[in-house]
Amino acid sequence: MKGSFHPSNALQLEADAVIIGSGAGGASVADVLTAAGLSIIMLEEGQHIPSSSASPIAREAFSAAWRGGGITAAIGRPPITYAEGRCVGGGTEINSAITQRADGDLINEWRKLNKIENFTADELAPYYERAETVVNASLTHGALGRATGILRQGGKALGWKVSELKRGQRGCKGANRCSYVCPNGAKQSMSVTLLPKAVNRGMRLLAQTRVDKIRIEKRRATEVIARSRDAGGQVVPVHVKAGMVFVCAGAIHTPALLRRSGKRERIGNTLRLHPTIKATALFSEPVDAHQSRLPLTAITEFMPDQRIGGSVFTPSVFGLSLAEDWTNRGDLMRDLRFCGSYYGMIRPRGVGSVRWLPGFNEPLVRFKLAPEDWIALSQVLTRLGQAMFAAGARKVFPSIFGHEGWTSPDQVHEFWDKPLPNGATNLMTVHLFSSCPPGEHQDACPVDSYGRVRGVENLFVADGSLIPEAPGVNPQMTIMALAFRVAEAALYRSAQERARSAARDKI
Known part of the structure; x- marks a missing residue:
């Protein structure tokens, strides 16, 4: 991609706006601002990984595109492993590209809770449509494989709603390497959609560039260091001086950057995520999940609070999941062809926090599950086990250390009405949000209804940090929709400021 370059000496740059982060949020802001003719500089901590050089080896792919090689955890009991992209395109390069909108009733709840202006499903619809058009949100045609069929079969056998999933794609070849960076450029991530467009309009993109601080003076962001x-x-x-600064570094690193830049009030206090528990299902007939697309159906009967879906499955990723309890489950590697990996995901009531630690590159992340979250996890795991047996599984292994696995559908009710063992349960997430929720409820919201950081005239947040609470669906479309909205509002605000300044000059 043109413009993704390495400087050879110290740089003193100026632009109309600087964007920190190149994922779904940053790329969407860049699209709006470059279309308006503004000069833009984008700073991205990770490297640019073209499709042609995407590694098929898990260790190399994770090291190149994932923060911390994919091993990062929010402190709690238990710790929750979370994943973030760190490359040009951010999380859109390593996610499954599933495109979903937040539930309209939830959007209305968020509007009332945080007093968010002009924030209804109808008002957000044009922004969602724009995001879906950008990534060509569409159903996958042709054979999807047994891994997808298992969810469809299990859900329908139980009388539950099962939904086909749209993805951001053009000509997907089913390489099953979504989490490695798509080798074909078929996944419509930001590095193959909005970022090249913005660069062609003149945006300067600096990869492998980590932002240390935003200098703020007299209620304005004056310089990015x-x-x-x-x-x-x-x-x-x-050093970059710009008229506007957009922080789009994700729900972890956006609040961390703002806090080390001196903005701490209410920032990073309300982190949400989707606690997710996995299970390995063993079947008598081959599944061959490693040779087909990731499961493209989901059991949506219990949404938005619970969802059951399928995970990317490759030999190396499967081995990593078994490593949680290798002594008891390592033998399943020999049954690779007969296994599938599935998950249950919940919308939590618990809340986490993000704190910057002087002298450390990574912030301190905490997350505490609420008591009702443990019951919800028990329920979604039970339902996941029911679906697997209804689809013909002969054994199901929940992601609980030392658990022997279930051999019949009667056993899956083991935890229905009691919490999972928190010392042995392995939880993870790939969805992070809500660390800078928007709204006019000033006691709760560190940014206004349009993403502007309180007390700073030209500093904006435009990423997953803005999603007010866990949405219960894959967040990319919501991130893009909110980022488009923030960028348009910032342009309007900037135009008003220029008009006022011009009027003062005439006096």
Whole structure:
């Protein structure tokens, strides 16, 4: 991609706006601002990974595109492993590209809870439509494989609603490497959609550039201070002055950056995520999940509070999941062809936090599950087990250390009305949000209804941090919709400021 470059010496740059982060939020802001003719500089901590150089080896792919190689955890009991992209395109390069809108009733609840202006399903619909058009949200045609059929079969046998999932794709070849960076450019991530368009309009993109601080003086963000690397890996200072600053570094690193820039009030206090528990299902007939697309149906009967779906399945990823309890489950590697990996996901009532720690590159992330979250996890795991047996599984292994696995549908009710063992349960998530919720409820919201950080005239948040609570669905479309909305509002606000300034000059 043109414009993704390494500086050779210290840079002093100026632009109409600087965007920190190149994922779904940052790319969407760039699309709006470059279309309006503004000069833009985008700073991305990770590297650019073209499809042609995407590695098929899990260790190399995770190291290149995932923060911390995919191993990061929110502290709690138990700790919850979470995943973030760190590359040009951010999380859109490693996610499954599933496109879903937040439930309209939830959007209405958020509007009332946080007093968010002009925030209804109808008012957000044009932004959702724009996001869906960008990524060509569409159903996958042709054979989807047994891994998808298992969810459909199990859900329908139980009389539950099962939904086909649209994805952001063009000509998917079913390589089953969505989490590695798509090798064909078929997944419509930001690096193959909005970012090239913005660069062609003149945006300057600096990859491998970490932002240390935003300087704020007299209620304005005046300068972004960063460190890049030259072609030899040496650190190069980068200073950017811009009329507007958009922080789009994700629900973890956006609040961390704002806090180390001196903005701490209510920022990073309300982290939400989707606690997710997995299960491995063993069948008598081959599933061959490693040779087909990831499961493209989901059991949606219990949404938005609970959802049951399928995970990316490759030999290496399957081995990593078994490593949670290798002593008892390592033998399942020999039955790879007969296994599938599925999950249950909940909308939690618990809340987490993000804190910047001086001297550390990574912030401190905590998350505490509420008592009702444990019951919800028990229920969704029970339902997941029911679906697997209804689809013909002969054994189901929940992601609980030391658990022997269930061999009949009668056994899956083991935890229905009691919490899972918190010392042995392995939880993870790939969805993070809500650390900077918007609204006019000033005691709860660190940014206004349009993403502007309180007390700073030209500093905006535009990423998953803005989603007011856990949405119960894959968040990319909501992130893009809200980022489009923030960017348009910022343009309007900037135009008003220029008009007022011009009027004052005439007096």
